[in-house]
Amino acid sequence: xxxxxxxxxxxxxxxxxxxxxxxxxxxxxxxxxxxxxxxxxxxxxxxxxxxxxxxxxxxxxxxxxxxxxxxxxxxxxxxxxxxxxxxxxxxxxxxxxxxxxxxxxxxxxxxxxxxxxxxxxxxxxxxxxxxxxxxxxxxxxxxxxxxxxxxxxxxxxxxxxxxxxxxxxxxxxxxxxxxxxxxxxxxxxxxxxxxxxxxxxxxxxxxxxxxxxxxxxxxxxxxxxxxxxxxxxxxxxxxxxxxxxxxxxxxxxxxxxxxxxxxxxxxxxxxxxxxxxxxxxxxxxxxxxxxxxxxxxxxxxxxxxxxxxxxxxxxxxxxxxxxxxxxxxxxxxxxxxxxxxxxxxxxxxxxxxxxxxxxxxxxxxxxxxxxxxxxxxxxxxxxxxxxxxxxxxxxxxxxxxxxxxxxxxxxxxxxxxxxxxxxxxxxxxxxxxxxxx
Numbered sequence: 001x002x003x004x005x006x007x008x009x010x011x012x013x014x015x016x017x018x019x020x021x022x023x024x025x026x027x028x029x030x031x032x033x034x035x036x037x038x039x040x041x042x043x044x045x046x047x048x049x050x051x052x053x054x055x056x057x058x059x060x061x062x063x064x065x066x067x068x069x070x071x072x073x074x075x076x077x078x079x080x081x082x083x084x085x086x087x088x089x090x091x092x093x094x095x096x097x098x099x100x101x102x103x104x105x106x107x108x109x110x111x112x113x114x115x116x117x118x119x120x121x122x123x124x125x126x127x128x129x130x131x132x133x134x135x136x137x138x139x140x141x142x143x144x145x146x147x148x149x150x151x152x153x154x155x156x157x158x159x160x161x162x163x164x165x166x167x168x169x170x171x172x173x174x175x176x177x178x179x180x181x182x183x184x185x186x187x188x189x190x191x192x193x194x195x196x197x198x199x200x201x202x203x204x205x206x207x208x209x210x211x212x213x214x215x216x217x218x219x220x221x222x223x224x225x226x227x228x229x230x231x232x233x234x235x236x237x238x239x240x241x242x243x244x245x246x247x248x249x250x251x252x253x254x255x256x257x258x259x260x261x262x263x264x265x266x267x268x269x270x271x272x273x274x275x276x277x278x279x280x281x282x283x284x285x286x287x288x289x290x291x292x293x294x295x296x297x298x299x300x301x302x303x304x305x306x307x308x309x310x311x312x313x314x315x316x317x318x319x320x321x322x323x324x325x326x327x328x329x330x331x332x333x334x335x336x337x338x339x340x341x342x343x344x345x346x347x348x349x350x351x352x353x354x355x356x357x358x359x360x361x362x363x364x365x366x367x368x369x370x371x372x373x374x375x376x377x378x379x380x381x382x383x384x385x386x387x388x389x390x391x392x393x394x395x396x397x398x399x400x401x402x403x404x405x406x407x408x409x410x411x412x413x414x415x416x417x418x419x420x421x422x423x424x425x426x427x428x429x430x431x432x433x434x435x436x437x
Contacts, residue, residue: 010437013433017432017433018431018433020347020431021414021418021429021430021431021432022345022410022411022414023345023346023410024345024347024376024389024392024410024413024414025376026346026347026372026373026375026376026389027348027349027372028235028322028323028370028371028372028374029207029232029235029349030235030374031211031234031235031237031238031375031378032238032375032379032420032431033239033240033274033420034238034277034278034281034420034423034424034425034426035420035425035426035427036277036281036424036425037239037274037277037278037281037423038428038434040240040270040273040274041270041271041274042436043270043273045065045068045273046268046269046270046271048061048062048065048266048269049265049266049269050062050066050069050266050267051265051267052260053256053260054066054069054070065269068272068273068276069087069272072087072272072273072276072279073085073086073087075276075279075280075283076246076275076279077246079279079282079283079286080214080222080229080246081220081223082222082246082248083247083248084246084247084248084249084255085245085247086098086244086245086255086256086259087242087244087272088259088260088264088267089230089242089243089244089259089263089264089267090243090264090267090268090271091232091241091242091243092122092205092207092231092232092243093131094243094263095231095243095244095245096122096123096131096176096203096205096230097122097131097135097136097263098255098259098262098263098264099203099228099258100131100132100174101258101262102251102254102255102257102262103173103174103201103203103228103251103254104138104173104174104201106136106138107137107138108139108172108173108174109138109139109171109172109174110132110138110139110140110141110172110173110174110175111140111143111157111161111172111174111175112132112142112143112175112176112179113143113145113152113176113179114142114145115128115180115352116352116353116355116357117145117147117179117181117354118145118150118180118181118182118183119179119180120178120179120180120205120207121180122205125139125140132176138174141160141164141172142160143157143160144157144159144160145354147354147355148315149316150184150313150316150325151183151184151316152177152191154187154191157191158191158194161194161195161198161200165198171199171200172198172200173200173201174200175191175195175201175203176205177202177203177204177205177221178204178205178206178207178208178209178230179205180208181325181352181370182208182209182321182323183312183313183318183321183323183324184313184316184319184321185219185320186219188202188204188219188224188226189219189225192224192225201227201228202225202226202227202228203227203229203230204221204226204228204229205229205230205231206221206229206230206231207230207235207243208232208235208236208321208322208323209236209321209322210231210232210233210235210237211235211237211238211282211289211290211322211374212236212294214286214290215286215287215288215289215290215291215293216287217287217290217291217293217294218290218294218320218321222246222248227247227248227251228245228247228251228255229245229246229247230243230244230246231243231244231245231246233271233275235322235372235374236293236322236374238281238282238289238374238378238422239275239277239278240270240271240274240278242268242271242272242274242275244275245259280424281423281424284424285422285423286422289378289421289422292377292382293322293373293377294319294320294321294322294373295383296322296373296376296381296382296383296385296386297321297322297371297372297373298317298318298319299383299386299387300371300386300389300390301313301318301319301324303386303387303390303391304324304326304393305318306390307390307391307394307398308394308398309326309328309393309397309398310327310330311324311325311326311327312326312327312353312368313325322372322373322377323370323371323372324370324372324373325353325368325369325370325371326368326369326370326371327353327368328368328369328397329359329368331397331398332397333350333361333366333367334350334365334367334368334369335364335365335366336365337350337369337396338350338369340403341369343407344396344406344407345407345410345414346392346396346410348369348370348371349369349370350363350364350365350366350369351366351367351368351370352366352367353366353367353368355367376417377422378421378422378423378430379417379419379420379430380417380419380421385413385417388413392406392409392410418430
C-alpha cells in the first residue's frame with residue numbers, strides 16, 4: 001500500500017507539470033521561477049537549521065548559509081533601494097504578522113481596505129478569521145474606497161480617520177496600504193503627512209506588486225511614506241514562495257526581534273538561497289519584465305472590454321499593475337466561470353468585487369474573476385497574445401462555446417511558449433518535471 005501511494009504521488013506531480021505546460025496560467029498571485037531559482041530551491045539548504053541573524057546563529061553548520069543570506073540581504077537592499085532588509089519571513093502573511101508584532105499591540109486599531117475592495121485576508125478582522133484580528137488581536141477599520149476610481153478615496157479617508165480621533169477618541173495605530181485586488185498605485189504619498197501628523201505608523205503590503213516596484217513601473221513606497229514594506233517573493237517578483245520586510249535602519253532591531261524569535265524558528269534556508277537568485281535576475285532583467293507585464297495587463301483588459309466584458313477601472317485605463325478585474329455577473333458568478341475556464345486550461349481565480357456583499361454575493365459565488373499577466377509574461381507572451389487570450393475567455397463567458405474545442409485551441413497555442421524569459425539560464429522548459437530520485 002505504501003509503495004502504491006508513493007508512486008501515486010509522483011504520478012500526480014508529473015500530471016500537474018504536464019497540465020500546466022498546456023495551460024494559460026492567469027492567477028495573479030503566482031509566477032514561474034527560472035531553472036536557476038528551482039536549482040537553488042532543491043539544494044541541501046532545505047534540510048538545515050539557522051535560527052537567528054547571520055553570524056548570530058543558534059545552530060552550527062551555517063558557514064555557507066550565512067554567506068548566502070548576507071548576499072540575499074545585499075541584493076534585496078539594492079533591488080528596492082532599502083536601508084534594511086529581513087529576508088527570513090517564510091511568507092507575505094508572516095511578514096505582515098511580524099510587522100504587527102513589532103509596531104502594534106493587541107487591541108490597537110489598524111486602517112486597511114475591506115476584502116471586497118481589495119484588502120487581503122492578512123489585513124482582516126477577527127470576525128473574518130483575518131490574520132491581523134484573529135492572530136494579533138488588532139481591531140480593523142477601513143479606508144474609504146471609490147469604486148469608480150478603484151482606489152482609496154483620500155478626502156473621505158481623512159474625514160473618517162478624523163472622526164475616529166476627535167469624536168470617538170479611538171486613534172488608529174497603523175495604516176496598511178496594498179492589497180489583493182490591486183489595480184492602481186495607492187495614494188500613500190497624498191495621505192502620508194496626515195497619517196504621520198497623527199502618529200499613525202505606515203506599512204505598505206507590496207505582495208502583489210513587488211516585482212513592478214523593483215522594475216520601477218508602479219510606485220516607490222519607501223520614498224512615498226512607508227515606514228515598512230512587506231512583500232511576497234513569488235508573484236510579480238518571480239522567486240520562490242516566501243516573504244520579506246524592507247524598512248529603514250531605525251526600525252531594524254524591532255523587526256529583527258519580531259521575525260526571530262517572535263514569528264519564526266528556522267526560516268526555510270533553501271528559499272533564502274532561491275530568493276538571492278531571483279533578486280539577481282530582477283536586477284538584470286526586472287525593468288524589461290515589469291514594463292512588459294504592465295503592457296500585457298493593459299492589452300488584456302482592453303481586449304476583454306472590446307469583447308463586451310465589464311472590466312473594472314475603465315476610468316483610469318483599467319489597470320496600472322499586472323491585474324485585471326472582470327465583472328462576470330451579467331453572465332454568471334465568478335465561481336462558476338473559474339471552473340468553466342479551468343476545464344479549458346485557462347487558470348484564473350474567482351474574485352469578490354466592490355458591492356458584492358451588498359448584492360448578497362460571497363467568496364464562493366462572487367461577482368467576478370481576477371486575471372494576472374505576471375506568469376504569461378515570463379513565458380514570453382506579449383500584447384498580441386493578450387488578444388488571443390481575451391478571445392479564449394470571451395468564447396467561454398459570452399459565446400458559451402464548447403469547452404473541449406477551446407481547450408484544444410489553448411493547448412495548441414501554448415506550444416509556442418515553453419521557456420522562462422527574463423532570466424539568466426533557460427535551457428530547461430518552464431514546467432518540465434525534473435526527476436532526481
